[in-house]
Amino acid sequence: MAAAPAIRLAVDAIVFGYREGRLFLLLIQRRFGATKGMWALPGGFVLSSEGLTTAVHRELKEETGIAVKWMEQLFTFGDDVHRDPRGRVVSVAYFALVDPSALKPHADTDASAADWFPLDELPKLAFDHSTIVRTALDRLRAKLTYQPIGFELLDRDFAFSDLETLYTTILERPLDRRNFRKKFMALGLLKATGKSRQLGSGRPAQLFRFDRKSYETLQQKGIFLDLNAG
Amino acid sequence: MAAAPAIRLAVDAIVFGYREGRLFLLLIQRRFGATKGMWALPGGFVLSSEGLTTAVHRELKEETGIAVKWMEQLFTFGDDVHRDPRGRVVSVAYFALVDPSALKPHADTDASAADWFPLDELPKLAFDHSTIVRTALDRLRAKLTYQPIGFELLDRDFAFSDLETLYTTILERPLDRRNFRKKFMALGLLKATGKSRQLGSGRPAQLFRFDRKSYETLQQKGIFLDLNAG
DNA sequence: ACAAAAGTGTTCGCTTTACACCCATGT
DNA sequence: ACATGGGTGTAAAGCGAACACTTTTGT
Numbered sequence: 001m002a003a004a005p006a007i008r009l010a011v012d013a014i015v016f017g018y019r020e021g022r023l024f025l026l027l028i029q030r031r032f033g034a035t036k037g038m039w040a041l042p043g044g045f046v047l048s049s050e051g052l053t054t055a056v057h058r059e060l061k062e063e064t065g066i067a068v069k070w071m072e073q074l075f076t077f078g079d080d081v082h083r084d085p086r087g088r089v090v091s092v093a094y095f096a097l098v099d100p101s102a103l104k105p106h107a108d109t110d111a112s113a114a115d116w117f118p119l120d121e122l123p124k125l126a127f128d129h130s131t132i133v134r135t136a137l138d139r140l141r142a143k144l145t146y147q148p149i150g151f152e153l154l155d156r157d158f159a160f161s162d163l164e165t166l167y168t169t170i171l172e173r174p175l176d177r178r179n180f181r182k183k184f185m186a187l188g189l190l191k192a193t194g195k196s197r198q199l200g201s202g203r204p205a206q207l208f209r210f211d212r213k214s215y216e217t218l219q220q221k222g223i224f225l226d227l228n229a230g
Numbered sequence: 231m232a233a234a235p236a237i238r239l240a241v242d243a244i245v246f247g248y249r250e251g252r253l254f255l256l257l258i259q260r261r262f263g264a265t266k267g268m269w270a271l272p273g274g275f276v277l278s279s280e281g282l283t284t285a286v287h288r289e290l291k292e293e294t295g296i297a298v299k300w301m302e303q304l305f306t307f308g309d310d311v312h313r314d315p316r317g318r319v320v321s322v323a324y325f326a327l328v329d330p331s332a333l334k335p336h337a338d339t340d341a342s343a344a345d346w347f348p349l350d351e352l353p354k355l356a357f358d359h360s361t362i363v364r365t366a367l368d369r370l371r372a373k374l375t376y377q378p379i380g381f382e383l384l385d386r387d388f389a390f391s392d393l394e395t396l397y398t399t400i401l402e403r404p405l406d407r408r409n410f411r412k413k414f415m416a417l418g419l420l421k422a423t424g425k426s427r428q429l430g431s432g433r434p435a436q437l438f439r440f441d442r443k444s445y446e447t448l449q450q451k452g453i454f455l456d457l458n459a460g
Numbered sequence: 461a462c463a464a465a466a467g468t469g470t471t472c473g474c475t476t477t478a479c480a481c482c483c484a485t486g487t
Numbered sequence: 488a489c490a491t492g493g494g495t496g497t498a499a500a501g502c503g504a505a506c507a508c509t510t511t512t513g514t
Contacts, residue, residue, distance in 0.1 A: 007239045007278050009308075009320055048237050048318045051309035076306045076322050078239075079281035088278040090239055092306050092320075142452075161493070178495070179477070202492030203484035222372075226476075391466070408468070409504070432465030433511035456503070467510070476501075483494070 010084075010091040011056040012043030012129070014074065014136040015066065016119075017100030018153040021165050023119040024100055025133065028063045028111035030126055034085045039117075040126035041133070043091065044110065056094045064105040064114040068096045070152070074136055083128045095136045097152040144170060145227055148189060148218050151210045157193050159205035160184075167227070175227065183225060189214040240314075240321040241286040242273030242359070244304065244366040245296065246349075247330030248383040251395050253349040254330055255363065258293045258341035260356060264315045269347075270356035271363070273321065274340065286324045294335040294344040298326045300382070304366055313358045325366045327382040374400060375457055378419060378448050381440045387423055389435035390414075397457070405457065413455060419444040 015026035027039045042063040046055040053071065061067050071094040077083060078090030105114035117123065125133070143149060150163055160181060168175055184190070190208040198204040245256035257269045272293040276285040283301065291297055301324040307313060308320030335344035347353065355363070373379060380393055390411060398405055414420070420438040428434040 006236070007276055009237045009239055046237055046308070046320070049311065051311055052306065052320065053309050073306065076282065076303065078276070078322070079283050081279065081281055090276070090282065090322075092308070159493085176478075177493095178479085181494085182496095183476090198485070199492080201486040201490065203494075205493055389466085406505075407466090408506085411467080412469095413503090428512070429465080431463065431513040433467075435466060461514100463514080464512085465510100466512100468508090470506090472503105472505085474501100474503080477499085479497090481495090483492100485491085485493100487488100487490080 006088070008087065008089045009046045010043055010089050011046055011052060011059060012041040012091050012093045012132060013056050013060045013071065014041060014093060014095040014133060015060065015064075015068065016095065016097050016136075016140065016153075017103070017116055018097070018166055018169065019100050021169055023169055024116040025119055025122060026064060026066065026100075026105060027115060027117055027123070027125070028105075028107065029113040031110055031112045035126040037112075038126040039123045041093075041129045042111070042114070043093075046092075052092055053094075056092075062108050063111045065108065066098070066103045066105055068098055068152075071096045074132075074139060077128060077132060080128065091132075093132050093136070095139065097140075097149060099153055099155065101155075141171060145225060146222050148187065148215060148223065148225065151212075151215050157195060157197075157207040157209055159197055159207055160190075161205060163208075171227065180227075187214075187218065187223065187225070189218060237318045237320055238316075239276045240273055240319050241276055241282060241289060242271040242321050242323045242362060243286050243290045243301065244271060244323060244325040244363060245290065245294075245298065246325065246327050246366075246370065246383075247333070247346055248327070248396055248399065249330050251399050253399055254346040255349055255352060256294060256296065256330075256335060257345060257347055257353070257355070258335075258337065259343040261340055261342040265356040267342075268356040269353045271323075271359045272341070272344070276322075282322055283324075286322075292338050293341045295338065296328070296333045296335055298328055298382075301326045304362075304369060307358060307362060310358065321362075323362050323366070325369065327370075327379060329383055329385065331385075371401060375455060376452050378417065378445060378453070378455070381442075381445050387425060387427075387437040387439055389427055389437060390420075391435060393438075401457065410457075417444075417448065417453065417455070419448060 017024040026042060028042050030036055030038050030040050042060050044059040046052060056071055074093040074095045076090065076092045081088055100116050107114045150166055153166060154162055164175060164177060164180055189211050191211050193207045193209050195207045196204040197207055247254040256272060258272050260266055260268050260270050272290050274289040276282060286301055304323040304325045306320060306322045311318060330346050337344045380396055383396060384392055394405060394407060394410055419441050421441050423437045423439050425437045426434040427437055
């Protein structure tokens, strides 16, 4: 076969943030082209000299100023030949989880703005980015049941109730507090810090921290954390 | 951003076949270029006018003569900039399961040969195709535990023991016959045909057929079929 | 009769689930 | 004292795992 026709390859980043019981999505406002002014996922074209993973990290950094440690490949979108008005663009989507309070996005050259949006109040998105976000959400929910998450989304020290709220927020359904705590504790990836925290009234909550080693081990292994009722 | 540099986009097909207690992989022998004479996964460059899924099906058909109904996107390989000696090529890998007895591969213009290889006797593969195959195998094994498979791999009518052998072959470990049967039957996706079959001596086996409707339903839903001991 | 493959139930232990009250602190 | 959020135990049911013999046929 001769040289391939000009398909352009892009990467997109779905960055979920969690704060105070709400899930957020990181978006940028497009500065150029037919989609100028619309909100979209951070992303852009892959350079021929860089790997895909490098490319997403670079684009994310360039467009929002945010650096994340880890992104997971989600899916490659390229069945619809017209998904991008600029021509044939195939996009490899990656997703990440971060604590948004630590990361103030700032717009850069390619974006006129960058900001966090609550998941239930997303603006209309450019391209097929709504589909991509939906796919990412599905994956995130599925991921909860076979891998621990939270490390990237919570403060270093957190109360158990923070973890519970995180899970109920993502799953959009309640969990049984006792059962959830029992199961999660049994995984042995939380360390008590000895410290405690109090918000207004109520009994102070003891603070925990993830044990990084076991956390990463469990992430690899694919554990079970059946979460029907918690 | 200006026009993207010339990255070429390819698709590769990992087609697993199952027959008589063995897993096979469909390979083609490369006819051109630096990898001439080597075995590789069927695949090739995506045309700018076609979707990714269309592209894999087309390439598979062109190179091996085999048409499959369904392929699942596996992963996109593009972190290694030098994975292809022809330049920068990013490949979207898809995998499929078929009954190889119904599908005699024949080489076509781009391949000098196409054939089934037992998984444990693969030749050295071109590019990073060994890595891709390994990834596909991991996925296939994982898939077994949350989705029913078998429909695509067995004859329309099959004995229960065929199904059992299929599972033990893929998982490479024995299953408890009684438990496996109990669980699988409980899913309610097998219909008795009333017919039976006998191979040499031994009690004849009654033949089953998949109930297509429930099969597809369960594939969507993501069911649980814990298979530690079967 | 024996060899070969198909078919079938029960028991035990663990995990999941459902469920409600007390604790520590602030106001 | 009451409001607020944090923290805890137990019993019942269901599921997964382990385990061996009988049936039907050919030779």
